[in-house]
Amino acid sequence: MERKIQLHNTEVKYIYKRLRRAKSMTITVRPNASVMVTTPVAFPVWYMEVTLHRQADWILKKINEFSQTKNHTLAGIGPAEYRQYKEASRKYIEQIIQRLNQTYNFSYNRVSVRNQGTMWGSCSQHGNLNFNFKLYFLPHYLAEYVVAHELCHLQELNHSPRFWQLLAQTIPDYKARVKALKSRY
Numbered sequence: 001m002e003r004k005i006q007l008h009n010t011e012v013k014y015i016y017k018r019l020r021r022a023k024s025m026t027i028t029v030r031p032n033a034s035v036m037v038t039t040p041v042a043f044p045v046w047y048m049e050v051t052l053h054r055q056a057d058w059i060l061k062k063i064n065e066f067s068q069t070k071n072h073t074l075a076g077i078g079p080a081e082y083r084q085y086k087e088a089s090r091k092y093i094e095q096i097i098q099r100l101n102q103t104y105n106f107s108y109n110r111v112s113v114r115n116q117g118t119m120w121g122s123c124s125q126h127g128n129l130n131f132n133f134k135l136y137f138l139p140h141y142l143a144e145y146v147v148a149h150e151l152c153h154l155q156e157l158n159h160s161p162r163f164w165q166l167l168a169q170t171i172p173d174y175k176a177r178v179k180a181l182k183s184r185y
Helices: 045-054 056-068 079-104 133-137 140-152 161-168 174-184
Strands: 002-007 010-019 026-029 035-040 111-114 121-123 129-132
Touching (some): 002 045, 002 056, 010 056, 079 133, 079 140, 133 140
Parallel strands (some): 010 035
Antiparallel strands (some): 002 010, 026 035, 121 129
């Protein structure tokens, strides 16, 4: 459902979704400068709006950054964007890892964010997680899938049925997300 809110004298339109599987509120500002808010079903609307006001500076900053970016396609994202968005991408990915790993409780060594050509992520046999900084520019549900996929490789370093069962614990619609990722990017 599309809604509007005033943040620092700026009217911001956003898509609001209540999801049964959501465990907390998430705010996503996409590369096309659109805003999406997801909450658990029983989450109070008034508290969601209070949180949006608390995050107003960040939301408006991201909208402004993305509005100034001329090319919203991943093909146009290169070394300059890597330097500009590397740390933001790292923080974004680490937030997803922390949230998903509350379910899995896996231990890992380090998280690297790189400007990779063709891979979204990888997991080494030493427990190192590597991600493409361009995850920052994907829709949140696809970035979440990639992070969950690599987290599951910490336990199953293959694509066996056990791996997919493990992944389904946090991403039950992983097949649809794989299809979307392959068809769009």
